[in-house]
Structures are given as C-alpha cells and as structure tokens.
Amino acid sequence: MFQAPYRAAVIGRTGRGNYGHNLDLAFAAEPKLQLLAVADEDEGGRAQATARLGVERSYADYREMLDRERPEFVAVCPRWLDGHRDMVIACAEAGVRGIFLEKPMAPSPADCDAMLNACDAAHTKIAIAFQTRVSPIFAQIQTLIADGAIGPILELRGRGKEDRRGGGEDLMVLGSHTMDLFRALLGDASWCFARVLDSGQPIGPEQVRDGAEGIGPLAGDRIDAMYGFENTPVVAHFATSRPEKPGDRFDLRIFGESGAIFMGFGWLPEAYLVRDPRWSAVPDRSSWERITSAGVGQPEPLKDGGLNAGNRQIVADLIAAVEADRPPLVSGADGRASIEMILATYASQRAGAPVSLPLATRTHPLDGFGS
Numbered sequence: 001m002f003q004a005p006y007r008a009a010v011i012g013r014t015g016r017g018n019y020g021h022n023l024d025l026a027f028a029a030e031p032k033l034q035l036l037a038v039a040d041e042d043e044g045g046r047a048q049a050t051a052r053l054g055v056e057r058s059y060a061d062y063r064e065m066l067d068r069e070r071p072e073f074v075a076v077c078p079r080w081l082d083g084h085r086d087m088v089i090a091c092a093e094a095g096v097r098g099i100f101l102e103k104p105m106a107p108s109p110a111d112c113d114a115m116l117n118a119c120d121a122a123h124t125k126i127a128i129a130f131q132t133r134v135s136p137i138f139a140q141i142q143t144l145i146a147d148g149a150i151g152p153i154l155e156l157r158g159r160g161k162e163d164r165r166g167g168g169e170d171l172m173v174l175g176s177h178t179m180d181l182f183r184a185l186l187g188d189a190s191w192c193f194a195r196v197l198d199s200g201q202p203i204g205p206e207q208v209r210d211g212a213e214g215i216g217p218l219a220g221d222r223i224d225a226m227y228g229f230e231n232t233p234v235v236a237h238f239a240t241s242r243p244e245k246p247g248d249r250f251d252l253r254i255f256g257e258s259g260a261i262f263m264g265f266g267w268l269p270e271a272y273l274v275r276d277p278r279w280s281a282v283p284d285r286s287s288w289e290r291i292t293s294a295g296v297g298q299p300e301p302l303k304d305g306g307l308n309a310g311n312r313q314i315v316a317d318l319i320a321a322v323e324a325d326r327p328p329l330v331s332g333a334d335g336r337a338s339i340e341m342i343l344a345t346y347a348s349q350r351a352g353a354p355v356s357l358p359l360a361t362r363t364h365p366l367d368g369f370g371s
Helices: 023-029 042-054 062-069 083-095 108-122 136-146 167-173 177-184 307-324 330-350
Strands: 005-009 035-041 057-059 073-074 098-101 123-127 155-157 187-200 222-231 233-243 251-256 262-263 271-275 289-292
Touching: 005 023, 005 062, 023 035, 023 098, 035 108, 035 177, 035 307, 042 057, 042 233, 057 062, 062 083, 073 083, 083 098, 083 108, 083 155, 083 307, 098 307, 108 123, 108 222, 108 251, 108 271, 123 177, 123 262, 123 307, 123 330, 136 251, 136 271, 155 177, 167 177, 167 233, 167 262, 177 222, 177 251, 187 330, 222 330, 233 251, 233 262
Parallel strands: 005 035, 005 073, 035 057, 073 098, 098 123, 155 233
Antiparallel strands: 155 251, 187 222, 222 233, 251 262, 262 271, 271 289
C-alpha cells in the first residue's frame, strides 16, 4: 500500500552537475520521505553525499540503486542536462512515483518528449526546480495583478543574468526560469520571433558550439526574442547579451496600464509595486512599494529566503500531487514548455520569421545548421 513515509533516493553526479541547487537536502528534510540511498559515479562525491544525507547505502550506478532500493520518490539532482533523459526514464521504468528534477529539463524537445512519454506510461510525476513559481511573493504578485493593481497587463520584459554566460548559455540556464514565469502569467506561448547575433552578425554554422554543462548546441552572444500567447494579445520580451561589464539585470518587469511590478527570482525575490503609468519615469524609488509574502508594504515574516525553502515547497507539492493524482505545480510539461520557448529563438533565427509553438520539429534547431 502506498503510504508515508515513502521510500526515497537521490541521484547525483559529482563533477558533472553535482547535486544541483541542493535538491538532495530537500529530500533529506522532508518528513514524509524515508531517504534510503544515494547514487553517484564519483567515489569521493558519493562518500561526501552519504555523510551529508545520513544514508547507509550508496551506489556508483543509479540503475542498480533503483533496482535494489525500489524508491517511490527520487531526486534527479545533477545540474548538467546531458544525463537527465536517461535518469528520468530509468526512474519511470523502475516504478518511481515522483521525480524532483533540476532545471533546465533537457537539451531538446525530443529529449523532453521521451522523458514525459516514459513518465506518462508509468504514471510517474515530475516536478521541476523552478523555485520562483512556488514563491509566496510571486503568489502575492499574481493576486495584485488579478485585483487590478497595475491595470490590464501590456507587456512583460525579462533579461538574463548577463554574466560571462551572456547569450546562448544564459538563455538556456537562467532563461528557463523567465520562460516559466511568462507562462505562469500569460498562459501557453503560441509563437516566437527572435534575432540571434554573434559579434553583431546573424549566427551561422561556424558560430554553433557545444554548450557547457551538457547543455547541447549553443550559439550567439546576443539574443532578443518576442513571444505571443494563445489567449491574450499581450507580448513578452526576453533578451540577453554578453556585456563588457556584468550588469546583474536578472529580473522580470510586468508593465500594466496604470503601473508596473519589478521582481527578481528565487524563493523570496526582491519585488516592488510602482503605482504609476509612466513606469520607469518615476523620478526615484521612494514611491516604489516593497512586495513581501505578507503583501504590499508589509514586513517580510519569512526568514528563510534560500534555495532550500523553495525546494522543500516543491517536494511537498510533488508528494501531494502523487497522493491526489494531480499535476505538480511545476510539472514536467512546464519544464518542456520552457525548453521549447528557449529553442524557438534559434528556430526563428534560422527561418528568418516567427515560428509557432509548440515546435513542429522536435530535434534541436541548431542540429544540422547549414546542411
């Protein structure tokens, strides 16, 4: 019979994505989970994880762990993308009920399709580590918008972190969070029109490179993309470039007819309400109102603003989703949609025109570029 505490395990990969953004610690802290074992191909990293998580058993091969331990929940932690597909499919085939997966989901739509098909066949649920989506501050922002605090939305604007990864890597790694919030606010994207440049020129086959951290093919040091959505005329813009000096502009700006909301990312992001239709024309920040988990202008009652709190919230929701047989708040379908929005930029650049979403071609848009 399926009942708590549920059998749980962790998959890490030291030196090749490690344990992501502390996904393993969220499993260790969840009272409804009995953490049994950890798998890591690196001997030293495996020993450290065993001690850190307080488990008795560890494995070099995650498939052996799945076969022997038969966990009901697994955290697939590595930050590198290249192992996600095989790890998730192996979990589904082993009868795992719930998977907590580091973002981004996978390098291509085809990889995401294979993962979701395996999970659908096994009735396995995936939750993606999009901490901002489950933030209580983001919930307050959604309520403010629904209550008309900034009037009807006119547009969304997001930028990447624009550090040394500015351009294609920034789009894939940090842009995944932005795409997820675009969809949370506006629904499913229906088209993308983008320009991808390298040194000021449109990308060609010679600019395509293998991305770091198993990301897959990448290109471009400047990307500007516009998205349309199925049920609204509102558009969203995303941009990232590789600057001479890092600007730390990783944020989302929500512009309405009578005001705007500026927000960062994370479990307790910095966020402000601007009650002025001029938006950035406000002379200074003295009129900006801080948004906290308690509301506008209220002190922040929550003290834990780190990754662990957001991860624990996602894990608790994943367990509840399995128990109630419903989709998690941040599901595998959400993870796939963010990947398609990201890769639609390359498809649009190659086509020289807007492209429809979901993408008709499931392989990576940069595969075979120039052939």
